Amino acid sequence: xxxxxxxxxxxxxxxxxxxxxxxxxxxxxxxxxxxxxxxxxxxxxxxxxxxxxxxxxxxxxxxxxxxxxxxxxxxxxxxxxxxxxxxxxxxxxxxxxxxxxxxxxxxxxxxxxxxxxxxxxxxxxxxxxxxxxxxxxxxxxxxxxxxxxxxxxxxxxxxxxxxxxxxxxxxxxxxxxxxxxxxxxxxxxxxxxxxxxxxxxxxxxxxxxxxxxxxxxxxxxxxxxxxxxxxxxxxxxxxxxxxxxxxxxxxxxxxxxxxxxxxxxxxxxxxxxxxxxxxxxxxxxxxxxxxxxxxxxxxxxxxxxxxxxxxxxxxxxxxxxxxxxxxxxxxxxxxxxxxxxxxxxxxxxxxxxxxxxxxxxxxxxxxxxxxxxxxxxxxxxxxxxxxxxxxxxxxxxxxxxxxxxxxxxxxxxxxxxxxxxxxxxxxxxxxxxxxxxxxxxxxxxxxxxxxxxxxxxxxxxxxxxxxxxxxxxxxxxxxxxxxxxxxxxxxxxxxxxxxxxxxxxxxxxxxxxxxxxxxxxxxxxxxxxxxxxxxxxxxxxxx
Amino acid sequence: xxxxxxxxxxxxxxxxxxxxxxxxxxxxxxxxxxxxxxxxxxxxxxxxxxxxxxxxxxxxxxxxxxxxxxxxxxxxxxxxxxxxxxxxxxxxxxxxxxxxxxxxxxxxxxxxxxxxxxxxxxxxxxxxxxxxxxxxxxxxxxxxxxxxxxxxxxxxxxxxxxxxxxxxxxxxxxxxxxxxxxxxxxxxxxxxxxxxxxxxxxxxxxxxxxxxxxxxxxxxxxxxxxxxxxxxxxxxxxxxxxxxxxxxxxxxxxxxxxxxxxxxxxxxxxxxxxxxxxxxxxxxxxxxxxxxxxxxxxxxxxxxxxxxxxxxxxxxxxxxxxxxxxxxxxxxxxxxxxxxxxxxxxxxxxxxxxxxxxxxxxxxxxxxxxxxxxxxxxxxxxxxxxxxxxxxxxxxxxxxxxxxxxxxxxxxxxxxxxxxxxxxxxxxxxxxxxxxxxxxxxxxxxx
Numbered sequence: 001x002x003x004x005x006x007x008x009x010x011x012x013x014x015x016x017x018x019x020x021x022x023x024x025x026x027x028x029x030x031x032x033x034x035x036x037x038x039x040x041x042x043x044x045x046x047x048x049x050x051x052x053x054x055x056x057x058x059x060x061x062x063x064x065x066x067x068x069x070x071x072x073x074x075x076x077x078x079x080x081x082x083x084x085x086x087x088x089x090x091x092x093x094x095x096x097x098x099x100x101x102x103x104x105x106x107x108x109x110x111x112x113x114x115x116x117x118x119x120x121x122x123x124x125x126x127x128x129x130x131x132x133x134x135x136x137x138x139x140x141x142x143x144x145x146x147x148x149x150x151x152x153x154x155x156x157x158x159x160x161x162x163x164x165x166x167x168x169x170x171x172x173x174x175x176x177x178x179x180x181x182x183x184x185x186x187x188x189x190x191x192x193x194x195x196x197x198x199x200x201x202x203x204x205x206x207x208x209x210x211x212x213x214x215x216x217x218x219x220x221x222x223x224x225x226x227x228x229x230x231x232x233x234x235x236x237x238x239x240x241x242x243x244x245x246x247x248x249x250x251x252x253x254x255x256x257x258x259x260x261x262x263x264x265x266x267x268x269x270x271x272x273x274x275x276x277x278x279x280x281x282x283x284x285x286x287x288x289x290x291x292x293x294x295x296x297x298x299x300x301x302x303x304x305x306x307x308x309x310x311x312x313x314x315x316x317x318x319x320x321x322x323x324x325x326x327x328x329x330x331x332x333x334x335x336x337x338x339x340x341x342x343x344x345x346x347x348x349x350x351x352x353x354x355x356x357x358x359x360x361x362x363x364x365x366x367x368x369x370x371x372x373x374x375x376x377x378x379x380x381x382x383x384x385x386x387x388x389x390x391x392x393x394x395x396x397x398x399x400x401x402x403x404x405x406x407x408x409x410x411x412x413x414x415x416x417x418x419x420x421x422x423x424x425x426x427x428x429x430x431x432x433x434x435x436x437x438x439x440x441x442x443x444x445x446x447x448x449x450x451x452x453x454x455x456x457x458x459x460x461x462x463x464x465x466x467x468x469x470x471x472x473x474x475x476x477x478x479x480x481x482x483x484x485x486x487x488x489x490x491x492x493x494x495x496x497x498x499x500x501x502x503x504x505x506x507x508x509x510x511x512x513x514x515x516x517x518x519x520x521x522x523x524x525x526x527x528x529x530x531x532x533x534x535x536x537x538x539x540x541x542x543x
Numbered sequence: 544x545x546x547x548x549x550x551x552x553x554x555x556x557x558x559x560x561x562x563x564x565x566x567x568x569x570x571x572x573x574x575x576x577x578x579x580x581x582x583x584x585x586x587x588x589x590x591x592x593x594x595x596x597x598x599x600x601x602x603x604x605x606x607x608x609x610x611x612x613x614x615x616x617x618x619x620x621x622x623x624x625x626x627x628x629x630x631x632x633x634x635x636x637x638x639x640x641x642x643x644x645x646x647x648x649x650x651x652x653x654x655x656x657x658x659x660x661x662x663x664x665x666x667x668x669x670x671x672x673x674x675x676x677x678x679x680x681x682x683x684x685x686x687x688x689x690x691x692x693x694x695x696x697x698x699x700x701x702x703x704x705x706x707x708x709x710x711x712x713x714x715x716x717x718x719x720x721x722x723x724x725x726x727x728x729x730x731x732x733x734x735x736x737x738x739x740x741x742x743x744x745x746x747x748x749x750x751x752x753x754x755x756x757x758x759x760x761x762x763x764x765x766x767x768x769x770x771x772x773x774x775x776x777x778x779x780x781x782x783x784x785x786x787x788x789x790x791x792x793x794x795x796x797x798x799x800x801x802x803x804x805x806x807x808x809x810x811x812x813x814x815x816x817x818x819x820x821x822x823x824x825x826x827x828x829x830x831x832x833x834x835x836x837x838x839x840x841x842x843x844x845x846x847x848x849x850x851x852x853x854x855x856x857x858x859x860x861x862x863x864x865x866x867x868x869x870x871x872x873x874x875x876x877x878x879x880x881x882x883x884x885x886x887x888x889x890x891x892x893x894x895x896x897x898x899x900x901x902x903x904x905x906x907x908x909x910x911x912x913x914x915x916x917x918x919x920x921x922x923x924x925x926x927x928x929x930x931x932x933x934x935x936x937x938x939x940x941x942x943x944x945x946x947x948x949x950x951x952x953x954x955x956x957x958x959x960x961x962x963x964x965x966x967x968x969x970x971x972x973x974x975x976x977x978x979x980x981x982x983x984x985x986x987x988x989x990x
Contacts, residue, residue: 080636084610103591107614124590127665131673133586183795219797223878280745291707320583323719323730324912326928329988331725410590449949451914453926458947458987460924462916482916482924484947484985515581515689537984539916543799543953 046198052118060093062199066409097125097301099135103412143202149363150208153239179274181218222281233264235509255474292441301506301524311456314385326454343491348423349377358523364415369402421525428499441469480540498527545574545596552698565602569701602628606641616837647704654839675747688718720750729753730929753930760942769904774973774990780952808977815953823859823956830881840883850885889974944982
């Protein structure tokens with residue numbers, strides 16, 4: 001599931017509406033640059049937690065000391081609605097006692113409070129063990145000692161003056177409104193997770209993770225109604241350099257939009273949004289029917305997220321998410337058969353937490369497992385899932401995939417989606433090359449409405465920009481397009497994709513899962529890809 | 544202690560206000576003590592307890608405003624959070640839409656706190672989970688559920704004389720019960736202010752029945768059907784509609800409530816929105832009321848302005864639209880804050896009556912993954928889930944495969960055939976409803 005309404009955009013009505021989900025104390029801009037807590041001190045605090053847990057009978061314990069910094073700048077048209085800096089710090093302690101998980105967390109970081117919190121985690125585990133019928137089995141992980149890692153950013157976004165950010169967003173709004181938008185909201189989200197992980201396996205891992213997202217949402221009013229267009233930029237695991245908008249990162253599709261690779265020209269995109277909104281107001285409504293679809297990466301990433309990423313989460317497959325997000329059609333028997341045709345034989349989908357610039361990239365996951373890359377679908381066949389330490393034994397594997405994550409120190413870590421991506425064509429063809437063989441089709445760019453059932457069979461996706469393709473060429477913008485399909489049928493209709501030069505990362509900043517619900521950020525790489533004979537519906541309706 | 548009495552909250556907030564050097568200062572304090580337990584595959588999986596207390600300070604100099612929050616409460620921390628908010632205010636550009644804070648207000652009596660909910664222990668939670676798991680096991684079914692309860696309070700004060708305080712309690716329970724082979728699935732949800740009303744065994748029995756009865760679902764052609772929507776099936780569409788009623792968006796031409804120009808209209812004099820227009824069946828009445836006995840809400844919103852009983856739709860006519868103080872002033876109308884709950888009036892048909900009076904229709908337990916398709920028509924898509932049944936000649940005949948729907952709540956509320964007794968769901972009161980011509984656009988294999 002994807003959370004778009006996670007942080008309310010636009011004006012806030014009173015402070016009640018200002019309390020952000022990643023709650024914590026707001027700090028001034030300069031204080032965000034404070035040096036993180038000394039590593040030696042973090043080790044000392046973590047050891048207090050681990051020792052206290054062991055003393056109370058825990059057979060395993062891990063402690064995560066986190067300092068989470070966020071900055072949000074929200075603007076609309078010519079005004080700034082909000083500038084908020086938050087900081088949240090504390091410790092989360094997870095234990096196994098009597099074969100049962102227990103968890104407790106506190107923001108009170110005194111040695112005494114940390115020891116008591118560890119004891120509480122053990123008490124929770126013991127209380128629950130009364131009804132536990134399936135004891136936890138952890139895949140072994142060798143301790144790595146004291147190590148550190150940092151997102152390789154070039155320009156720390158927290159160091160960029162607030163004025164520069166406000167000026168940029170004002171220029172974005174101006175560009176869209178000068179070119180056809182009547183209204184626009186633009187936002188800058190910055191995230192810095194400073195997290196220290198320690199476990200009874202002997203690991204002490206210090207990581208400094210950065211993420212950034214600059215979305216906008218523009219509206220144009222016409223005589224017959226209104227149209228909307230969101231930005232085509234992506235959330236990324238990068239610093240402010242993502243907004244440099246370098247020419248070499250622009251991918252131009254003839255007759256359609258500009259796509260963005262490892263940097264984003266947000267002013268150019270806002271300008272195009274205004275112009276495209278004017279065209280949307282006059283565009284013809286799609287004739288429903290079967291079409292060959294050519295999907296750009298900023299669109300296809302979400303289809304991958306929903307129809308490949310989620311159904312291959314092992315906890316969903318096993319039933320741990322049955323009461324909320326749901327289960328999965330990709331059951332263990334299908335995987336075990338070694339013959340389940342998830343997609344056509346050119347479809348190769350892989351998982352990783354290692355791709356540069358991706359939202360999922362870290363050196364170790366939130367239970368101390370070194371991250372890696374592995375295949376999920378190989379030559380069209382389902383070959384693996386996404387799993388954590390306590391799950392891999394259920395699929396007869398000995399090594400965790402490194403998919404454990406928690407949104408903060410306060411919440412318990414659990415299995416979350418790594419980056420899930422579609423491999424490009426070995427032949428390095430362009431998006432235009434993919435389009436040129438399509439006789440009667442639709443090219444879709446950007447992410448729009450999305451909905452999929454709880455086992456991930458039936459889905460319906462919209463987009464931001466729709467272009468008619470006739471005889472190998474994009475002709476004009478059209479509107480009211482959504483496609484409905486079934487996951488297996490859709491991926492088996494995949495007939496061609498562009499090559500490495502066209503491969504781009506898209507992402508989701510607020511992917512929701514679990515009870516209580518937690519968010520995580522994840523990227524999906526793919527090239528422009530063609531799917532044949534997909535059912536397209538018209539979403540316009542008279543009421 | 545993260546739940547403070549009114550007196551303690553007032554003393555703390557007065558101390559914070561005294562530290563301020565801003566033209567205008569408003570402080571907001573909220574605390575929470577809560578716990579949860581999660582189970583799946585008929586065994587407990589995770590559980591936790593949390594406690595938090597947060598202070599937010601909003602400082603304003605002229606039209607520049609900054610907000611800082613903190614969760615430490617020694618004197619130095621209080622001084623720090625006030626100075627930080629003032630510093631942020633000075634960094635912020637002027638906001639032309641800034642409005643002054645409110646002065647002293649009077650509030651209706653709060654109904655949101657139940658002492659019983661403040662006394663839930665980990666052992667009680669574990670037993671409540673077991674009461675749901677045991678009957679599932681006995682029936683050779685698999686249960687996955689979640690129970691979470693919390694005690695909260697909020698208090699607001701400013702340097703113009705406003706003070707508001709409200710304690711509240713809430714408990715949420717939901718369980719999905721499936722057959723071992725995954726061919727049947729049932730679900731139930733319960734939401735109360737008073738935990739004494741929660742009976743997880745009784746609630747789970749409904750999910751058990753639905754799980755058993757939904758095995759071997761048959762495929763039916765998508766199309767327009769008469770549907771009987773249980774409250775959990777319509778609440779999502781209703782909430783989306785009520786949340787889309789803002790006056791500003793309507794006046795600016797970007798809402799389903801934007802005025803549709805008619806021939807001969809004088810553009811200067813034509814209304815901007817559809818206030819006063821009959822848009823729904825005359826049995827549609829939707830209101831908010833902080834003092835509702837079953838689904839109460841805090842007697843004030845996040846800005847400290849009082850909430851009172853407010854009609855949004857009366858006899859099918861749009862009679863009020865929420866706005867902001869700025870937009871109210873700009874358009875010369877009264878400030879109308881959003882309500883704290885959605886109360887839809889019901890009718891005298893029971894669910895059984897509705898089924899008995901249906902020649903051909905579909906009973907829907909819940910709708911899932913609802914997403915907007917067109918904000919102008921409020922067209923939404925989503926799917927049925929966890930108990931969808933075919934009705935023929937007044938009887939439930941067999942379970943059917945889940946459908947994807949593409950439908951608008953505006954259409955739903957125009958096609959009402961019958962309404963039942965409202966039930967609390969997600970803090971709202973929603974009746975079961977029978978609706979004709981509900982559009983299902985495709986089938987799903989999901990169970």
